[in-house]
Amino acid sequence: MARSPLPPVPSPLIEVEVGGDARRGEPLAVLLRKDGESPHADLAEELRATGKAGEVLLVPGTGGPRWLVGVGDGEPAQYRSAGAAFVRAANSFAEAEADAGRRAPSGVAVRLPEDVAAEHYAAFTTGVLLGGYRYRVTAEEPKPSVAAVRLVAEDGTPAEAGDAVARARELAAASALARDLANTPSNVKNPAWLADVAERVAAQTRGLTATIRDEAWLASQSFGGVLAVGGGSASPPRLIELSYRPRGATAHLLLVGKGITFDTGGISLKPAAGMHLMRTDMSGGGAVIAAMRAIAALKLKVRVTALVPAAENHVSGSAYRPGDIVRHYGGRTTEVGNTDAEGRMVLADALVYGVRRFSPDAVVDVATLTGAMKVALGLRTGGLFATDDDLADRVRSAGERVGEQWWRMPLVEDHAEDVRSEIADVKQSAPGPGGITAALFLREFTGGLPWAHLDIAGPARAEKTYDEVVPGGTGFAARTLVELAASYADA
Template identity: 70%
Template structure:
C-alpha cells in the first residue's frame, strides 16, 4: 500500500520573537483596546478599527500598518482570541502577497502574561493539519513582539507559552493523524521518538506478549478484534530534586468501531480522535520535561484498536484486569474504561504516586451535560479537584466538577464479576464510578473530554479537528505541584 503523505509530527509552528526595537520592512499589526466610555476610535488610513476581541480589520495601501486587531477588555481570553484571529488574517493575506514577518509594538498596558496569551493565540490559531500531495499554502512564519521595557521578562513568558502551545499542537497532531496510519504501534513509536533526548524522560513500550504475561485483560480484550495488536506506552519523567509524583493515564484507542456493539456509520470517521486523552498525556509530559519542572510525572497510555472480527470481545464476557479484579462486559463500545482500568491499577501498584489523573474521550453523556467546550471533572479528593480547575483557568481550558453520586455506586457492582462495565443510568457518572473501583483509594481525578477534544468549526484559538484539550491543563497542574 502506498504511504500516506502525512504532515510532520510535531507540526512546525510560527516563530515568536521578542525584540527591543522594530525591524525595518516588516508589516505591522496594531492592538486595539476597548476605548474609554464616551470616546471613539480614530480611523487608520480610512479604516475604522474594531475593539471587539478577535476582530481584525485589514488596512489597504502601502503603509507599514496592515492589520488592526481588537483585544476588547484585555482579558487573557481576549488576547488569545486576538492572536488567533491575527494568525488567520495574516495567512489569508499571504496567499496573494507574501511577507517575511509581522511585528506588533506592545503598549505599556500589555503585561508579560498578556503577551504570552497573544503568542499562544497566534501559534494555535494558525495551526493546520491536512494530508495532501499539493504544495502547502503560505503561512505566517515569524511574529515579532516589541515590548516597551523588560525584554527578558517578556521573552521568558513567551518562551513558556511556546512550550504550552507546542503541547496542544502535538496533541492535535496525534489526534488528527488518520487511523490507517495511526495504529497502536505507530502511536507508541511516535511517542518514543518525540520524547527521546529530553533530560530525565524515558520511554518504555510494552508489546502484546508483555501485556499477556502481566495480565492486562482489559487492554487485550479491547484490542483482540484488530489485526494491529495493542501497546502500553510508559513515559517516566524523573527530574533531580522532585519531591512529588503524579501519575497521568490517557485513553489511547487509535480507532473505535464500537466493536460488536458497533457504532452507527454517521460520525464513526471521527473515532480517529478517540485517543485524544492519550495524546494530551504524551504531549503534556513532553512539555513538562522540556520546561524542566521539578515534579516527577509518570504517564501511561494503553493503546488499542477496537475492531469487529471473530476474535473481538463480546457483551457478556467476563474480563480479568491487571491485579485480578473482574468486569462484566455489557457493551463493547464502552472500551475506554476497560483499558484505563488495567493502566490505573498497574500505575498505582508499580509507581506509588501521590495523585492520579486519567484523561479520556469517555462518554457521550458528558457532551450532552456540558457541551463541546467544557471538560467534565470527577474527583475523589477536593484538593486535587481544585488544583485541576485552577490549572485549567491558567491554561485557558474550562472544567466543571461533576458529582460521584453515592446513589449509583451499587449499580457498578457486578453479579457474575466484581464490577459492571456499563450498568446504565447517568453514563458519565457511572463510568467515573467504575474507574474509581481501580484507584485503590488514591487521590484521583478523572477528566472526561468527549466534548471539547474535537471541534467541527473554528472558534478562538481552536480550528476544526482535534483541539489538544487537556494537554495545557496537565502541564499547569504539574507546575502547581512543582
C-alpha cells in the same frame, strides 16, 4: 523516494519572539483595546474599529500599520483570541500576496499596548501558535503562511515577557502535538505507530524516557482489559510508559490517557455516521504524551509518570463480546455489557498497574469517555470528577490559567451500587447517568489515592473555528496537565 503526504509529527510551529522595533518592510499589526486608547486612535476611528476581541482590520495603503487587531477589555483570554484571529488574517494576506504575484511576508511584527503584563504576551503567543495550526494530508505544496511573529518591545515591556513567551510556546507545542496525534488517520495510526511516536518524542526530549510494552508482555502481566479490547484487531495493543524523574522532586503525579487509535464500537457497533471521527478517540492519550514532552522541556521539579494503554476496538471473530467476564491487571473482574464502552476497560488495567507499580501521590486520567458528557457540558468544557477537593481545585485552576474550561461533576454515591455486578466484581456498562457511572467504575481501580477523571469527549474535537481552536483534534487537556504538574512543582 516519494515524499510522504503526511505532515510531520510534531508539526513545526511559528517562531514567536520578543524583539525590537519593526524592521523595514515588515508588516506591522497594532493591538487596540475597546477603550480606544491608542497612538492610532484616528486610524481606528476612520476604519470604524471597535476593538472587540478578535476583530482584525486590514489597513489600506502602506503608510502605517498593516492591521488593527482588537483585544477587547484586555483580559488574557481576549489576547489569546486576538492572537489566533490575527495569525489567520496574516496567513490569508500572505496567500493573497502570493496569488497576486507579489512577495508573501514570512515575518510580521506586532505592537502590544505599553501597559500590559507578561501574561498578555503569553496569551497572545498561545493564540498565534495555535490559531495558525493546520493539518492536511495532501501531495500539494503548502500555501504561503507567516513563519515568524515578533512582539515589538516598547520601553514598558515587562522584563519577564521573554520568559513568558518561551513558556507559552512549550504549552502551545503540547496542544499542537496532541492535535497532530488525534488528527493522524487511523490507517497510519495504530497502537504500534502511537508507541513509536511516543518513543521518538522521548528520545528527543532530555529527561524523558519511554518504555513500550507489547502484547506478549501485556498477556504475561494479565492486562485483560487491554487485551480484550485489542483482541479484535490485526494491530495488537501496546502500553506506552513515559517517565520524568528530575532530581530533588518530592511530589509524584501519575497521568493515564485513553489510547484507542480507532473505535468501531466492536460488536456493539457504532452507527456509520460519524464513525470516521473515531480516529480522535485516543485524544486523552495524545494529551498525556504531549504534556509529558512539555513537562520535561520546561524542567518542572515534579516527578511524573504517564501510561497510555493503546488499542484498536474492531469487529472480528476474535473480538470481545457483551456478556464476557474480563479479568484485569490485579485480578478484579468486569462484566462486559457494551463493547463500545471500551475506554474504561483499558484505563482500568493501566490505573491499577500505575498505582501498584509506582505508588504516586495523585492520579489523573484523561479520556474521550462518554457521550453523556457532551450532552451535559457541550463541546467546549471538560468534565471533571475527583475524589479529592484539593486535586479538583488544582485541575480547575490549571485550566483557567491556560485557557481550558473544566466543570466539576458529582461522584453520586447513590449510583455506586449500579456499578456492582452479580456475576463479576464490577459492571462495565451500568444503568443511570453515563458520565457518572463511568467515573464510578474507574474509581474502583484507583486504590483509594487522590484521583481525578477528566472526560474530554466534548472538547477533544471541534467542527468549526473559534478562538485558538481549528476544526479537528483540539489538543484539549494537554495544557491543563502541564500546568497541573507545575502546581506540584511550585508547592
